[in-house]
Amino acid sequence: MLFHDKIFLFAYLPLVLLGFFLLKDKYRFIFLIISGYIFYAAWNLKFSPLIIFSILINYLFSKKIINRDDKDKKTILISAIIFNILYLGFFKYSDFFINNINFLFSSNIKPLNLPFPLALSFVTFQTIAFLCDCYENNIKNLNLKRYALFIIFFPQLIAGPIVRYNQMISQFEEGKNLNFIFKNICIGLIILSIGIIKKVFIADNLSIVTDQVFTDTTSLSFVDCWLGSLCFTFQIYFDFSGYIDMATGIALLFNIRLPQNFDSPFKATGIINFWQRWHITLTHFLTTYLYGPLLKSFQNINFFNSMIATLIVFLIAGLWHGPSWTYVIFGAMHGFGLIVNHTFKRIFDIKLNQFFSQALTFVYVNFTFIFFRADSVEQASFIIKKMLDFRSINKLEYISINLSIVVIMAFIFSIIICFVLKNTNWLISKLSLNKLLD
Amino acid sequence: MKKENLGKIIKIISDTIGEQENKIGINSKSTDFFKWDSLGQVTIMVKIEKMIKKKIPTSKISELNTVKKILDYINKT
Incomplete structure (x- = not known):
């Protein structure tokens, strides 16, 4: 069940909304937890207990961490983090690992072909941040009901934004947030509609071009490759930011404000700036929970080591996006871009012309997204090679892909x-x- | 002690963001320097942790984004 599915928009959402505002306060949390589970189970009933198992185990871990005040506290935190990484790794990376072993040692281990549990990547990061908060005694009033709601609240369950426990629970328990607030309903519906338009009218139409380019590369021209890659860069932005808008709008219907996850990322004037605008909650997670501890593990904290840590963080972030070397290269390219950007900033105390730096950043990001979309490293390399083959620029008329008027409109709107x-x-x-909405 | 800590903080910030020490003062904040970005902020916090030999809570990392706030935090701990 997706946010823009008719069954979600015209059956599930109105029913949950109605139930939420009609029920007595004490039943509302339970109702939202059950609704979240139904939303999750609609993906795959057989595998839906996986999220319950994750919630129960992590709740037990968090209780153990909070109740301890000795050196075992850190051991429990590390065990809990390892458990979560292995849990994600088993479902998401087993076959990637097996395929690489088979390739390296010419072995013949059969892939497990496990289905990847929906939402697990986001839930894992969100849970690690939560466990660290427990370790630092930042979590107040923890109980199973609150924790389950924090994880399974359906607007942000599948693809973020990555939220913090205190930030969410304080909103759920705020007295005025239990009332029907007309203004929030209006704004929520507007934002939800914008998200649907971004997804259905822009991203889905751009995907027509993207699919053509990334399915059969044999007869692609210079222009085809540029168009295909640009369409994908816009497509992924409208897909993801559209999803986040829908999540933000839906959460607002329940008087919950989700954190901002995008801030016009293609207006970024450098790769550093890009990650301050793209998937903001992930960037915050990576710098706080991965980069910081990694940097601490170095004996000397200097510029060189901080850049090494940055590269490692982005290699991990790349792999987190998907179990394929194309994602690792995507991460590596962003890590490399950040290193160049930081080095430039350190050596030259100048700001480049805004238009030039914006264009340069966008083109570089566009190249990185080719690896994000390509089926293989070879395919991505082929497309990039074609895009850099400027000798064929005089064959501008040669466009082999089909472009409908709707697709052209979607591209212009993008x-x-x-x-x-x-x-x-x-x-x-x-x-x-x-004030008109009050 | 306070003056000594201030000097140490300024040196850490200067080393991290590659800015001259005399350009950083008690009233300096992250937004004054385009080189003091989010990564620089976390790096500064990691160095401060090593200096005070105490962990800075995650929730404080982005909050301590001015020289004065860092100094007050160190003097309190």
């Missing part, structure tokens, strides 16, 4: 929205101040 217009978060702030 450019306008990404480079000219303000973003959804700006709109939310403006609408929140609008």
Whole structure:
């Protein structure tokens, strides 16, 4: 069940909303937990107990961590983190690992072909951050009901944003948030609609071009490859930011404000700036929970080591996106981009022309996303080679892919929205101040 | 002690972001320097942790983004 499915929009969501506001306060949390489980189970009933198992085990870990105040506290935290990484690794990376072993040692181990449990990547990061908060005694009023709701609250369950326990639970328990707030319903519906438009009218139409380019590369021209890669870069942005808008809008219907996850990322003036605007909650997680501890493990904390740590973090982040070398290269390219950006900033105390740095960043990001979308490293390399073959630039008329008027419109809208217009978060702030909606 | 800590903090920030020490003062904040970004912030915090030999809570990492806030935090711990 996806947010833009008819069954979600016209059956599930209205029923959950109705139940939430009609029920007595004490039953609302339980109702949202059950609703979240139904939403999750709609993906695959057989594997849905996996999320319950994760919730129960991590709740036990968190209780153990909170109740200890000795050196065992750290051991329990490390065990809990290892458990979560192995749990994710077993389902997501077993076959990747087996295939690489088979390739390296010419062995013939059969892949497990396990289905990948929905949401597990996000739940793992969110849970690690939560466990670290438990370790630092930052978690207040923990009980199973609150913890289960924090994990399974359906708007942010599948693909984030990555939220913090205190940030969410304090909103759920805020007295005024249990009331029906007309303004939040209006803003929520507007943001949900924007998300649906981004997904259905822009991302899905751009995917028509992307699929053509990344399915059969044999007869692609210079222009085809540039168009295909640009369409994918816009597609992934509208897909993901559209999803986040839908999640933000839906959460707002329940008077819950999710953190901002995108801030016009294609207006970024460098790779550092790009990651301050793209998937913001992931960047925060990576710098706080991965980069910081990694840097601490170095004997000397100097610029060189901080750049090594950055590269390692982005290799891990790349692999987190998917079990394939193409994702690792995607991460490596961003790590490399960050190193170049940081080094440039350190050596030259100058700011480049905004238009030039914005264009340079966008083109570089566009190249990285080719690895994100390609089926193999070979395919990505082939497309990049074609894109850099400027000798064929005089064959501009040669476009082998089919471009409908709707696709062209989606592409033009993408450019306008990404480079000219303000973003959804700006709109939310403006609408929140609008007295007409009170 | 306070003055000594201030000097150490300024040196850490200067080394991390590659800015001259005389350009950083008690009233400096992250937004004053385009080189003091989120990665620089975490690096500064890791160095401060090593200096005070105490872990800075994760929730404080992004909060301690001015020289004064860092100094107050160190003097309190």
